[in-house]
Every structure is written in C-alpha cells, then in structure tokens.
Amino acid sequence: MASTDTRFNLNPHHHVVKINGCPEKSEKHGENLVAQLKSISSSITALHIEEDTPSNTELDTGIEENLNDQEIPLHWHLERYRLSTACRELIQSPHIRQGRVSHLILLFTSRLRFEGPTSRELVSEHKKAIARSEAKAQYITVGEGTPEENKIQLTSTPELASKWMCEKYETKEKAPLEEDNHPPPTINLRTLEILENDAMDAFCRMMIALPHLLDVPPTSLYTWLPPNLTTLRFRGPASLIRSKEWENWIKAFATEEFLPHLKRLSFVLDLYYEPCDDTWSRKRKEKKVLHEARAACEPLYEAARQRGVCQILRQVDERWLC
8 A cells, every 4th residue: 555754854744655556457456546645644745756757658449449648647758659559539649749759659540630529529519410400310221121120320430520621621721720739849759650551641630730740741751761771662652643742752762862872672652542432443543543653653763773772672462563
C-alpha cells in the first residue's frame, strides 16, 4: 500500500509519498490506488511524487474502439509514440496534434482524422439529421422472406467524416485551424512513420489539419528523403505522374547531388485510388492507368541508370509488368 516518508532536511510538513502499483490482473487495482492516495495526511503542504515519466509509449486499439489518446498526460516528455490498428477515429492527443512527440509511428491505422468531431459525435448528429428529415437512413434486410426478416440500420462513419471534410473545405476561402491544432512555441516532431493501409490518405489529412507539422505536400516527398540513403524502395499512387511535380522527380534522380550514395532503387507507382461504381470499368481503367504510370517511370529509371545505380527493382506484383 502507501507509505509516507518525512524528509528531515525539508519543512516538517513536506512529505514524499510512494504509491505502489498493483498487478494488472488484480480486480481491485483501482480501489487499492484510491486507498493509497487517501492515506496521505491532509496536513501536508507539499507533495512530491518520485517517479520518472515514460518517454516511449505504445497504444494498440482497433476499429471504432473509442481511442482515448486524449488521456495521455501532457507532462510526459514523450520521445516516441506508436499508435497501432486504430481505425476510423479522431486523434485528440496534443502530443500528436501539436507536434509534442519527436517520433510518431502510425502502424496499420486506417481513416484516422486529426480534426473535427469524434465518431460518436458524427453518428449522434447524423441521427438527429434523420429525425429532422435532413438525412436519409440506410437499411439492409436480414433474413428476407423468412419469419425472422428484419431491417438493420447502417451508419458509415467514414462517409460521415468525408461529408464533414467536404463541407469544411469546399469553399475557396482558407478554412481556419481548430483551437487544439494551433502549434506550440516549439515543435518537436522530427520523425513520422505511417506504415500500411491508407498511408498516403492519412498523410494528406494530416497535412490539411496540421500544416505546422507537414508543410510539404505528398507530391514533393522526394525533397524530404535523407541524403545518406544507399537503398530506396518507393511505392506510391499512379496519379503522381499527373502532378505538376512529376518532372521535378525525374530531374532530381538525374542529379548527382540528389541521394549521392544511392546504390539500389525500387520505384513503383502501382497504387490506384480513383473510385468507380462499375467494377469492370474500374479494372479496365486501372490497367490503363498503371500502364501509363509504368511508361512514365522509364525516364526516372534511365536517369538512375545514367548515375550508375547498379540495381533497379521495379516490380511489386504482376500488374506492374504490363
């Protein structure tokens, strides 16, 4: 339980309180902590808790499991923060939104948002809009044609989130930053890793909501590559070849000063995001777009060859060999 130790070189009413944790399996973990805190004398005038705060933390959640990152104490001087498998949730921690953590890893996350209402708030507002006849409810029929036939109402939080973003950014006027997204005097973020799932989309949403953290658009990512790289494996969207920056990518790889130590290169643009209601049409268009992207990458490959890059690993799957 708790113990209080008087420091004789301090004021008699200054105490050091040692709070003892309990095993994670203990069902009375919370009760024991409260009991320890209550054992502190009410006559003390100063409380000193001797414990180092963590600098490295990992949070693993899942789809719509009510991400509680807002509860991470701000006095923790986090150096590295890894968030895993969180999906369709709103990031609320100032450690991320204000760039307080220096190394941020988003691992297998999907449809994370960095501004706007929480998922619960989006769903709540949608239900109110349905009640006001301002929105239409969607249903699926279960057990159709049987005595157990029933209709289940469907609510898509990604669609609600997309609608919210469209309403905010559809005007030409610059949308204001949210209060929680204003940068602090010092920004600590130095390393950002977004691994798997909708990495490019997450980067774009982050760039729009947190411009003080990411001031370079995805089409200019080549300007962020560390100059000491010897091996580069890059995979991106086929739409990159239609951006205004594509010619600059090719020019960069043709320059000796760009990645001067580069020895091996894998560069493919085989990711396809464009929506289409017709599956057959989508497949035909996807093949055409990938073929165009493959051809557009040839000048970049040739520029790398001219520099003496000894190995070019360009295929990721059979689609890229068309």
